[in-house]
Amino acid sequence: MAINQLFFRKTIIAGTGLFLCIFLVVHLSANCILLLPEETARGLYNSYSTTLRESPLIKIVAYLLYLSIILHVVYALLITIRNRKAKPQKYVMNSSKENSTWTSQNMGLIGTMILLFIVVHLANFWARIKLGMGEVVSLDAAGNVDVYEVTSSLFHNIYYVIFYTVLVIPLALHLHHGFKSAFKTLGFYHRKGLRIVAKIALVYAIIMGIGFGIIPFIVYLK
Amino acid sequence: MQVTFKIWRQEGPKDKGAIRAYEVDGLTEDMSFLEALDHLNELLVLKDEKVIAFEYDCREGICGQCGVFINGRAHGPHDNMTTCQLHMRSFKDGDTIVVEPWRAASFPVIKDLIVDRSAFDRIIEQGAFISAKTGTAPEANAIPIPKEVSDRAMDAAACIGCGACVATCKNSSAALFTSAKINHLNGLPQGHAEEHKRVAEMTYQMEIEGFGSCTFTGACEVECPEGISIINIAEMNARVTKSKVLG
Numbered sequence: 001m002a003i004n005q006l007f008f009r010k011t012i013i014a015g016t017g018l019f020l021c022i023f024l025v026v027h028l029s030a031n032c033i034l035l036l037p038e039e040t041a042r043g044l045y046n047s048y049s050t051t052l053r054e055s056p057l058i059k060i061v062a063y064l065l066y067l068s069i070i071l072h073v074v075y076a077l078l079i080t081i082r083n084r085k086a087k088p089q090k091y092v093m094n095s096s097k098e099n100s101t102w103t104s105q106n107m108g109l110i111g112t113m114i115l116l117f118i119v120v121h122l123a124n125f126w127a128r129i130k131l132g133m134g135e136v137v138s139l140d141a142a143g144n145v146d147v148y149e150v151t152s153s154l155f156h157n158i159y160y161v162i163f164y165t166v167l168v169i170p171l172a173l174h175l176h177h178g179f180k181s182a183f184k185t186l187g188f189y190h191r192k193g194l195r196i197v198a199k200i201a202l203v204y205a206i207i208m209g210i211g212f213g214i215i216p217f218i219v220y221l222k
Numbered sequence: 223m224q225v226t227f228k229i230w231r232q233e234g235p236k237d238k239g240a241i242r243a244y245e246v247d248g249l250t251e252d253m254s255f256l257e258a259l260d261h262l263n264e265l266l267v268l269k270d271e272k273v274i275a276f277e278y279d280c281r282e283g284i285c286g287q288c289g290v291f292i293n294g295r296a297h298g299p300h301d302n303m304t305t306c307q308l309h310m311r312s313f314k315d316g317d318t319i320v321v322e323p324w325r326a327a328s329f330p331v332i333k334d335l336i337v338d339r340s341a342f343d344r345i346i347e348q349g350a351f352i353s354a355k356t357g358t359a360p361e362a363n364a365i366p367i368p369k370e371v372s373d374r375a376m377d378a379a380a381c382i383g384c385g386a387c388v389a390t391c392k393n394s395s396a397a398l399f400t401s402a403k404i405n406h407l408n409g410l411p412q413g414h415a416e417e418h419k420r421v422a423e424m425t426y427q428m429e430i431e432g433f434g435s436c437t438f439t440g441a442c443e444v445e446c447p448e449g450i451s452i453i454n455i456a457e458m459n460a461r462v463t464k465s466k467v468l469g
Contacts, residue, residue: 085432086328087327087393091325096294096392184438184456184459189459194456
């Protein structure tokens with residue numbers, strides 16, 4: 001029997017999606033360092049990022065992360081193409097709001113907004129710090145690359161603050177639907193368990209949304 | 223009661239088709255939706271126009287033959303209901319009612335509101351049965367089945383194959399239908415012997431028929447006249463993995 005594409009592709013999307021969900025928890029926890037008083041935050045944040053860059057284990061995780069994002073996007077694109085083909089003619093009138101959430105109907109659109117965010121986000125940080133593109137990043141007093149300075153100067157630009165804050169909305173929506181659906185895609189069908197997963201998904205999406213949304217503002221006001 | 227029907231008219235599979243408006247008077251609130259269409263067809267006959275083709279059989283919510291998209295919803299404005307169970311009292315005097323056939327690449331339009339749902343039959347043919355010698359029915363208590371297991375199987379077996387799940391799904395996924403048919407048999411001892419083959423072949427057929435993938439919008443379980451739960455799809459996914467490992 002040939003490989004079942006419908007399931008294989010969705011399993012890849014769900015698996016990589018959940019991995020990215022775990023990554024976001026680590027990412028947000030690290031971002032919380034930015035909320036500390038300026039000098040403590042600078043020292044901690046820079047030593048933390050240096051440790052990450054120098055750890056071989058984190059290097060493997062980082063490559064897994066790049067791979068996950070790429071697979072998540074590529075397979076989402078593939079299933080979207082197939083799904084569009086499966087419904088070539090749209091309804092003249094479609095009241096989909098009455099039977100499903102807007103988010104669940106528009107995961108592709110929301111995902112594209114997040115992808116746009118990731119591109120800008122990587123250009124802001126990853127390209128400067130890891131690829132050495134753009135303005136040279138200075139060292140702090142301890143001799144670590146001053147990632148804090150990159151963050152702080154970026155979030156003193158109100159346009160970036162607004163951009164980062166507004167784009168947590170699609171992120172939170174995407175996480176809410178994606179998190180709970182991933183479990184079903186991966187074959188978790190315990191009725192009560194799924195109700196708990198749905199609650200966790202809501203709490204998770206709210207924490208991620210507020211967390212990532214509010215930190216740029218706090219840094220801006222510092 | 224007077225309403226304006228905006229109905230999809232399409233001469234045949236190759237015809238482009240378009241919405242046509244019909245103002246219909248003389249309806250009553252007690253009429254079923256299908257009776258209102260009958261009434262409109264009688265008026266069309268008197269005017270020597272072609273009648274609107276639509277499917278029905280039992281008109282009591284059992285057979286799964288009727289099924290059209292009404293005002294943007296599969297089987298009309300109510301949750302978990304067939305088209306034949308819908309009555310004109312669900313609409314107001316002067317309303318405009320848009321009626322379209324199911325839309326899916328795997329359900330091509332035959333004429334007007336009738337679509338070809340034989341893709342479902344071909345999925346069924348792949349394994350929604352048990353291979354057993356026919357003859358006298360076996361003694362009912364010979365195979366003990368716990369109540370909750372038989373309840374779950376019966377809930378899945380309630381699927382009438384109307385196609386509302388595919389129609390309402392933005393991806394035209396047949397996951398709810400196929401999962402109901404798989405779980406109905408795989409959950410019972412009689413279905414165990416062929417469980418992995420059944421899962422593999424029915425899901426493979428679902429794929430080659432051109433249905434899309436399930437993205438869990440949940441629209442199908444709201445429109446399903448039998449209220450079949452979307453959890454069936456999660457269970458089918460688990461069974462697919464199990465059949466890949468053990469099958």
